Amino acid sequence: MTVRDDAWAKCCGKAGYMDELSFPGMLHVMVVRSQLPRAGIRSVHVPAVASGYYVIDSTDIPGRNVCAILKQDFPLLAEDRVSFAGQAILLIAGPERDRILEINDGIRIDYEPEEPVITIEDAEEGRIPPVFGTDNVIASIGFERGDVEKTFIESARVFEDEFRTGYQEHLYLETLRAIAVPEEGRMTVYGPFQIPDIVPVAVSIPLGWNTDRIRARVTTIGGAFGGKMETTTQITCLSALAAYVTQRPCSIVYDREEDITTTSKRHPSRIRIKSGVDQNKRVRAVKMDIDLLGGACFGSSAVVLDSSVKMATGPYRFENVSVRGRALATNHIMPGATRGFGVVQTTFAIETHMSHVARQLGIDPLDFRLGHVLKQGDRTSTDAVLRDQVKIPEIVKSVDAMSGYRAKRGRQAGSDATVKKGIGIALYSFGAPHTVKGTLRARPRPLILRRTGSGDVVILTTITELGQGIVTVFREIASRILDIPIERISMDNPDTDRDPSTLGTGASLGVTLFGKSVERAARKLKDRWDEPGEIEVMEDYVEPGYLEWDDKRVVGDAFHTYSWGAVAVEVSVDLLTCEVQVTGVWAAHDIGRPINDRLAEGQVDGALVQGLGFGLMEVLESKEGILQQSRLRDYTIPTMRDIPAIRQFFVINPYSEGPFGAKSVGEIPTIGAAAALGEAVADALGIEVGRLPITPEYLLDLVRAKEASS
Amino acid sequence: MTIAFVVNGRPVVLETDPLRRLIDVLREDLGLTGVKEGCGEGECGACSVLIDERPALACIVAVGAVEGRHVVTIEGYQERDLFRKVASAFSETGALQCGFCTPGMIIAAGALIDACSDPDEETIREALSGNLCRCTGYNRIVQAVMRASRETKEPSSL
Ligand code: FES
Ligand code: FES
Numbered sequence: 001m002t003v004r005d006d007a008w009a010k011c012c013g014k015a016g017y018m019d020e021l022s023f024p025g026m027l028h029v030m031v032v033r034s035q036l037p038r039a040g041i042r043s044v045h046v047p048a049v050a051s052g053y054y055v056i057d058s059t060d061i062p063g064r065n066v067c068a069i070l071k072q073d074f075p076l077l078a079e080d081r082v083s084f085a086g087q088a089i090l091l092i093a094g095p096e097r098d099r100i101l102e103i104n105d106g107i108r109i110d111y112e113p114e115e116p117v118i119t120i121e122d123a124e125e126g127r128i129p130p131v132f133g134t135d136n137v138i139a140s141i142g143f144e145r146g147d148v149e150k151t152f153i154e155s156a157r158v159f160e161d162e163f164r165t166g167y168q169e170h171l172y173l174e175t176l177r178a179i180a181v182p183e184e185g186r187m188t189v190y191g192p193f194q195i196p197d198i199v200p201v202a203v204s205i206p207l208g209w210n211t212d213r214i215r216a217r218v219t220t221i222g223g224a225f226g227g228k229m230e231t232t233t234q235i236t237c238l239s240a241l242a243a244y245v246t247q248r249p250c251s252i253v254y255d256r257e258e259d260i261t262t263t264s265k266r267h268p269s270r271i272r273i274k275s276g277v278d279q280n281k282r283v284r285a286v287k288m289d290i291d292l293l294g295g296a297c298f299g300s301s302a303v304v305l306d307s308s309v310k311m312a313t314g315p316y317r318f319e320n321v322s323v324r325g326r327a328l329a330t331n332h333i334m335p336g337a338t339r340g341f342g343v344v345q346t347t348f349a350i351e352t353h354m355s356h357v358a359r360q361l362g363i364d365p366l367d368f369r370l371g372h373v374l375k376q377g378d379r380t381s382t383d384a385v386l387r388d389q390v391k392i393p394e395i396v397k398s399v400d401a402m403s404g405y406r407a408k409r410g411r412q413a414g415s416d417a418t419v420k421k422g423i424g425i426a427l428y429s430f431g432a433p434h435t436v437k438g439t440l441r442a443r444p445r446p447l448i449l450r451r452t453g454s455g456d457v458v459i460l461t462t463i464t465e466l467g468q469g470i471v472t473v474f475r476e477i478a479s480r481i482l483d484i485p486i487e488r489i490s491m492d493n494p495d496t497d498r499d500p501s502t503l504g505t506g507a508s509l510g511v512t513l514f515g516k517s518v519e520r521a522a523r524k525l526k527d528r529w530d531e532p533g534e535i536e537v538m539e540d541y542v543e544p545g546y547l548e549w550d551d552k553r554v555v556g557d558a559f560h561t562y563s564w565g566a567v568a569v570e571v572s573v574d575l576l577t578c579e580v581q582v583t584g585v586w587a588a589h590d591i592g593r594p595i596n597d598r599l600a601e602g603q604v605d606g607a608l609v610q611g612l613g614f615g616l617m618e619v620l621e622s623k624e625g626i627l628q629q630s631r632l633r634d635y636t637i638p639t640m641r642d643i644p645a646i647r648q649f650f651v652i653n654p655y656s657e658g659p660f661g662a663k664s665v666g667e668i669p670t671i672g673a674a675a676a677l678g679e680a681v682a683d684a685l686g687i688e689v690g691r692l693p694i695t696p697e698y699l700l701d702l703v704r705a706k707e708a709s710s
Numbered sequence: 711m712t713i714a715f716v717v718n719g720r721p722v723v724l725e726t727d728p729l730r731r732l733i734d735v736l737r738e739d740l741g742l743t744g745v746k747e748g749c750g751e752g753e754c755g756a757c758s759v760l761i762d763e764r765p766a767l768a769c770i771v772a773v774g775a776v777e778g779r780h781v782v783t784i785e786g787y788q789e790r791d792l793f794r795k796v797a798s799a800f801s802e803t804g805a806l807q808c809g810f811c812t813p814g815m816i817i818a819a820g821a822l823i824d825a826c827s828d829p830d831e832e833t834i835r836e837a838l839s840g841n842l843c844r845c846t847g848y849n850r851i852v853q854a855v856m857r858a859s860r861e862t863k864e865p866s867s868l
Binding site: 003004006007008009010011012013014015017019020170171172173174175220221222223224225255256466467468469598599601602604605606607608609610631632633637638639640641642643645646 | 785804806848852
């Protein structure tokens, strides 16, 4: 199997990361940020600074004071008020970091504190003046199929649950950074941009320039997971502003604390589910209320919410469904795109609820869930017909064979007086790509294959390598079609001056949508191979013709297709400390037919562990609007010791529209791990879990409550 | 203050504040940018180097503390036969994705293989638990370390 072409350089630490880059005369830039979640700014006192040093505020912005994410509703630098702790107010630029820190020490900001909106309840109650609009609702979307309320009345039994999940930090190992270099009427910005296409647009607004004067060059990205998409707009605009004012190359590097406390995260959530069950113990109606805790502006919450709502009911078919989702503004940093979008939260909720209901009905939770799984020809919650085969039964069989789930389930609780073992399984699906007529805005997203005079092939695109291996996969697709060695095909880090704007590494689009463009371009190139000299083929993405979507009514094919999966997690819980140790992880996925098994398995391994970290240990809490964890010492992610060996399997189910039958893999394995973990803990202790992460403190509460009630 | 030490086999004499972090001196003064910074507080292992052949975290060592000692960064380490074995195992096993943890991980893994010629899975997970990786879920890193340690027992083919 092909070894990725960046492997050796990465082993040597010289793969073209930002931290290898420097420019003559480059200045360091520090961002001075709000200490309070919500306040008016009465005055800002800046000490006199030595020559060569600069303190920059909003009045230095030549264009509009806007940091554009999806909407242009947020100031790049605060003017007379701040809306979250960590909001940028000033920049300090200069050659020596120590001197910059001294200047910072001399700055006094006089605030007029106001009561902040902190929780989902604060945001919906309306007691505190709103942060956003008149009602704090950043985005809302919902739909109903059938008649949910009527079915509840007719139901034999009705069940209700409420679930809560916390923030999750992406924790890419390379923190965010950017360098802006002024060049004769133009500006080049370097950085680990997951979507470089948005950089020129964003930077053009505060500079008041045309976008063609701004060039974004992507450096090798040290992990992203959704955290280097919209979040990069702020740091790039700030570095460009500093470079504009100082006329020197300007570098901003976030340290880990600044990165954790000021960049986006997974949205915390509150999800309420009500379901009605008939005499035959079938769920006839499900109502879900999804509330995501947003930040102080629009951000990308609407996009995340969109996935939450459209995938809310998981891999199940219910005749009567009502889903309502809201993203609510609070005085916090803006959460944003994070691997698995909003489906991690909803999958935890629907899986846990279904298992809970099964236990109440005295049915095996896995059998109960399998009895409700969608089948080919069924209609999804958005009323789309499932065209492709649904191989959940095979997936579950494979996970059971690897894990011994059925043999172990429910039989381990009494194993030991102080340590209880348990095993849980989660089923899930993830829709990708989004249907363009719906969530993705319709616009061209071309890429180019160029055959040089010497017979090598170059792929030109703004699609970025985040570590996931997209470069290797694209090269592999082109190599198979062109029938030339993969070594003769190359794809560099994007440069918006050179590459066509393919717009969008994220949302699991890369392989399925743009990999297919590579395939089509390669076929055309092959037909023209005998032409002399350099040849270029440009190819845009094509959506399958059968898709139908009505955005107003939220009806139709929300996604091109779906990947499917199941994961079993085994735990042992120490009864004294309530610490949970993960002792086994087994997963199977249908991602079509993988292009490169090793890379696909790597995506699954990493995503599963990220999902387990979310479920188990990654605590990030806000107290009065201030994040209480800000460093790796207190925001802990899984280490090698926390995680056992992972076993996994791909159930092959070629997707007719994908390149060589491939579907998406980047996000789906993230979404079920926490749900399976919760089920394993429930199995071990005989309790019902309703919150993530499952910390020892939370478990202790549950165990005590159980003891008190028995 | 004048500080003299050896970096990747070459003597270095610097006029600098002895309290500066070793990572900053290596990266900024000596241009050894293969030393990565993931946290700056000794929690992630991305800045792993060898000091007198023992793995150490360059972000929590003051440069004054390496006076007279031998420091090896990934730039020097990559000349070694063991690096080639570990790096090949990482590449071929798929033990790296974004690669930001990889130089530190390889130094830590090499030190483990040096200290223990045939580590089992548990030993590896314990020994490398100070090196964080957010991309791989560790599965393939463990496999790569096992593979590399097996290969070091065989005579080098290079
Ligand atoms: S940077 Fe030194 S341990 Fe993280
Ligand atoms: S490969 Fe990205 S952190 Fe390890």
